[in-house]
C-alpha cells in the first residue's frame with residue numbers, strides 16, 4: 224500500500240482530494256445545517272404551545288386587577304401566579320414562566336413563578352419583582368413584537384436572545400379577561416443550555432459524517448491519482464516505445480529529430496551530424512540470411528553507441544542507416560569518431576567471397592548555431608554518398624566549397 228502510494232502524483236492526489244472534500248462537505252454540511260434549523264423550528268413551536276397553555280390557565284380577570292399597582296396584594300399575586308406555578312412545575316424543562324404588561328412601549332414583569340415558594344424546581348432561579356422593567360441585552364429582532372402580541376399573536380423569538388436573566392428562547396401569548404379584553408401576556412423561557420444539550424446528541428452524527436466525508440475524499444483522491452499515474456505511465460511507456468528502434472534500442476527517426484532539434488537549440492561551439500550506412504546489407508542478407516543481417520545491424524548500433532559520449536544522440540534512421548548528432552564536436556572529434564567506428568565494425572570474410580563487413584560514413588560539422596538540422600543532415604548525406612561511390616568502408620567530410 225505504501226509502496227503504491229509513492230506511485231501517485233501528490234499534486235493530483237491533493238487536488239482531487241480537496242475538490243472531493245469540498246463537494247462532500249457541502250453534501251454533508253447543508254443537510255446538517257437545514258436539520259439544525261428544522262430542530263430550532265420544532266423547539267419554537269414547542270415554546271409557542273407551552274406559552275399558549277400557560278396563557279390559557281391564567282385567570283384574566285385577576286391578572287387585569289393586578290396590572291394596577293394600587294390593587295397589588297401578596298394574596299392577589301399568589302392567586303394569579305398559582306396556575307402558572309402548576310404548569311411550570313409540570314414541565315421542568317421550562318426555565319422561566321411569568322406574565323408581563325406593556326406600558327409606553329416597554330415591558331414590565333407582573334407575576335413570576337420563580338417568586339412563588341410553591342414552584343417545584345431544582346434550578347436556582349432569580350425571580351423578577353412585581354412591575355420590574357424588562358431589560359434586553361440583544362436588540363429586538365422585531366421592534367413591533369409587543370404590538371403583534373397585543374393583536375392576539377403568539378410571538379416566539381426567531382432565535383435565542385440575551386437578557387439580564389440569561390440567554391433564552393422566549394414565547395409570549397396574550398391574556399384576555401372574561402370580557403375578552405387584552406390584559407397583558409404570558410412569557411415562557413427555554414434556556415440555551417437546554418437547546419445545546421439537545422443539539423449535543425446530533426453532534427456525533429455531524430462528526431461521524433464529517434470524518435466519513437474526509438475518508439471518502441482521501442479515497443477518491445487516491446483512486447483518481449492512482450488511475451492518473453497508471454494512465455500517465457502508459458502514455459510515457461508508449462512514448463518511449465514510439466521514439467525507440469525495437470531492434471537496436473537506439474532512437475528511431477522520430478526520436479532523433481526531436482532530440483537533435485532540441486540539442487541544436489543549446490549553446491555549443493559546434494554541432495556534428497555523422498551518418499553511418501552499412502555497406503551492402505542486401506548482400507549480407509542474401510549470403511548469410513536476414514538474422515545475420517539483423518545481428519550486424521545490432522553490432523553496428525552497439526559500436527556507434529560505444530564510440531561516442533553519453534550525451535551524444537545516436538539513432539537508427541531507417542533500414543541500414545544510423546545517425547550521430549553530437550554537440551560541441553568539431554571536425555577533429557568527428558573524424559576520430561568515424562575512424563573508431565570504421566575500425567571496430569570492419570571484418571573480412573574471405574571464404575564467402577565478399578570483400579568486407581563495414582560501413583560508410585558521411586560527416587557534416589557546423590560551427591555555431593547557424594545551420595538547421597535538415598541542412599546538416601542533407602550535407603552529411605551528400606558526403607555519405609561520396610563515401611559509397613568512392614568504394615565504401617570510409618568516411619567523407621562534407622566540403623562546402625566543393626558543394627558550391
Ligand SMILES: Nc1nc2c(ncn2[C@@H]2O[C@H](COP(=O)(O)OP(=O)(O)OP(=O)(O)O)[C@@H](O)[C@H]2O)c(=O)[nH]1
Pocket residue numbers: 470500501502503504505506508512513514515516517520541542543611615
Ligand atoms: N537484416 C535486415 N536487413 C534490413 C533491415 N532493414 C533493411 N534491410 C535491408 O537492407 C538493405 C538495404 O539496401 P540498400 O539501401 O540498397 O543498401 P545496401 O544493400 O546496404 O547497399 P549500400 O548501402 O549501397 O552499401 C535492403 O536489402 C533491406 O532489405 C533489417 O532490419 N534487417
